[in-house]
Amino acid sequence: MTATNGPLREILERAHRVPDLAHFPGVDEINQRLDDLTEQHPDLVTRRRIGTSRLGDPITMYSIGDGPEQALVYAGVHPNEPIGFWTAIRLAEDLCADASFRAGCRWHIIGNIDPDGTRLNEGWFDGPFNRVHYTANFYRPAPQEQVEWTFPFQYKDAYFDRVLPETLALMQVIDEVKPTIAVSLHNTELGGVYYYVSRELTGFVDELHAIAASFDLPLDLGEPETPVVEPYGPAVYEMISSKAVYDYVEALGMPTPNDSGSSSSAYAARHGTVSLVAELPYWTHPSIDDQTPTESPYQQVLAAAADELESNLRTLDEIFRAARPYLSDDSQLVRGVAAFLPYLLKRPERERRRAAEIDPERRATVAEVFGLGDINRSFRLRYGGMLLRSLDGEIARGSASAALYPPAKRLRAVYAEWQAEARSLDEQLHTVPIKHLVGVQYAATLALLAAVRREAP
Numbered sequence: 001m002t003a004t005n006g007p008l009r010e011i012l013e014r015a016h017r018v019p020d021l022a023h024f025p026g027v028d029e030i031n032q033r034l035d036d037l038t039e040q041h042p043d044l045v046t047r048r049r050i051g052t053s054r055l056g057d058p059i060t061m062y063s064i065g066d067g068p069e070q071a072l073v074y075a076g077v078h079p080n081e082p083i084g085f086w087t088a089i090r091l092a093e094d095l096c097a098d099a100s101f102r103a104g105c106r107w108h109i110i111g112n113i114d115p116d117g118t119r120l121n122e123g124w125f126d127g128p129f130n131r132v133h134y135t136a137n138f139y140r141p142a143p144q145e146q147v148e149w150t151f152p153f154q155y156k157d158a159y160f161d162r163v164l165p166e167t168l169a170l171m172q173v174i175d176e177v178k179p180t181i182a183v184s185l186h187n188t189e190l191g192g193v194y195y196y197v198s199r200e201l202t203g204f205v206d207e208l209h210a211i212a213a214s215f216d217l218p219l220d221l222g223e224p225e226t227p228v229v230e231p232y233g234p235a236v237y238e239m240i241s242s243k244a245v246y247d248y249v250e251a252l253g254m255p256t257p258n259d260s261g262s263s264s265s266a267y268a269a270r271h272g273t274v275s276l277v278a279e280l281p282y283w284t285h286p287s288i289d290d291q292t293p294t295e296s297p298y299q300q301v302l303a304a305a306a307d308e309l310e311s312n313l314r315t316l317d318e319i320f321r322a323a324r325p326y327l328s329d330d331s332q333l334v335r336g337v338a339a340f341l342p343y344l345l346k347r348p349e350r351e352r353r354r355a356a357e358i359d360p361e362r363r364a365t366v367a368e369v370f371g372l373g374d375i376n377r378s379f380r381l382r383y384g385g386m387l388l389r390s391l392d393g394e395i396a397r398g399s400a401s402a403a404l405y406p407p408a409k410r411l412r413a414v415y416a417e418w419q420a421e422a423r424s425l426d427e428q429l430h431t432v433p434i435k436h437l438v439g440v441q442y443a444a445t446l447a448l449l450a451a452v453r454r455e456a457p
């Protein structure tokens with residue numbers, strides 16, 4: 001690691017002052033905290049409604065600081081990723097508290113761009129913070145309902161323009177503010193820290209590593225989330241691009257995507273905006289940064305993980321098909337499951353094709369073996385949990401068909417086995433203090449602005 005430079009040291013000092021946090025804030029608490037701040041500092045904070053969620057929640061932006069630079073920070077792009085809610089709140093509080101901090105840049109902060117999806121995650125925001133409780137109360141919107149991936153997209157045979165009202169609100173803000181930097185607040189669940197940056201910036205990879213290290217968080221050196229991204233350095237990647245995904249899938253001879261959009265980063269690039277995503281885990285495990293080679297060939301590990309994933313997804317798919325005629329159409333959860341199962345079922349074949357091209361002599365590392373197995377564990381707990389809530393919710397409404405009870409019974413039994421397996425792993429997991437997660441995301445956000453300023457002509 002390089003020596004920490006002056007600006008980074010100040011950033012880290014600020015980020016380490018984030019107080020203890022015992023829960024994640026839901027929709028009403030985020031609004032309340034940012035509204036209270038606005039009322040306490042009417043001369044500093046400009047509050048503006050920028051949109052309305054599909055189910056009727058207002059979406060609000062809070063602007064603080066002097067400029068001339070403009071920075072845009074938005075949380076809730078994936079509403080199952082709440083670390084950014086605190087990061088947005090903390091940033092707003094610090095800007096109000098410190099005149100020198102708000103000089104030079106005007107920060108536009110959207111505390112929550114997807115209130116509808118957030119409300120469906122609030123069941124786990126108060127803990128206990130173990131994987132079993134979390135995934136049983138987890139909701140991730142269908143790809144076509146994720147703010148992050150519903151920006152307009154046109155490439156080769158792909159055409160997407162079904163922009164959500166929430167996404168439209170963000171597009172309008174991006175076009176109005178033309179931000180120097182945009183920080184899309186995401187997080188993962190288990191592993192180490194990694195980052196996406198829309199372009200290479202001198203010295204920034206080292207700074208991002210130093211930020212994670214200063215909070216004792218490991219870097220994620222296992223499988224990248226997608227093989228289409230080029231690393232700028234360990235655990236720091238170029239931003240995922242829908243075009244690159246399209247080209248990758250096309251080259252494998254698989255059906256190309258035609259129902260998903262582009263990202264906020266790709267959209268903001270028209271204004272020369274530099275974007276950052278800091279991915280942070282709630283939990284870490286000793287294996288996730290262990291580069292020791294195992295006895296197992298990587299090719300076999302990859303293929304075996306693909307087979308296991310396929311078997312789990314097929315089980316969920318069978319249950320969902322049996323239950324589908326008896327489920328209400330208007331549920332976000334049902335729409336999520338209906339979209340994710342066919343989408344994820346393409347993954348095993350893609351992984352097997354990838355495995356076929358790997359040198360059979362190459363041994364998998366401990367990190368790779370753990371990471372591949374854990375992707376499967378995460379998928380079946382997440383989407384099994386969403387399916388179970390769909391079925392149980394339908395039954396709880398009091399008018400479910402008798403035909404819904406057998407698939408519900410089967411799912412409860414399968415899901416209980418998966419939870420039991422996860423419970424044994426839960427004991428080995430280290431739960432990262434929330435203030436450290438917020439601290440890393442906050443420091444990375446501030447470091448991005450500093451890195452972009454360094455490169456300014």
Ligand SMILES: [Zn+2]
Nearest residue numbers: 078081186187
């Ligand atoms: Zn995300």
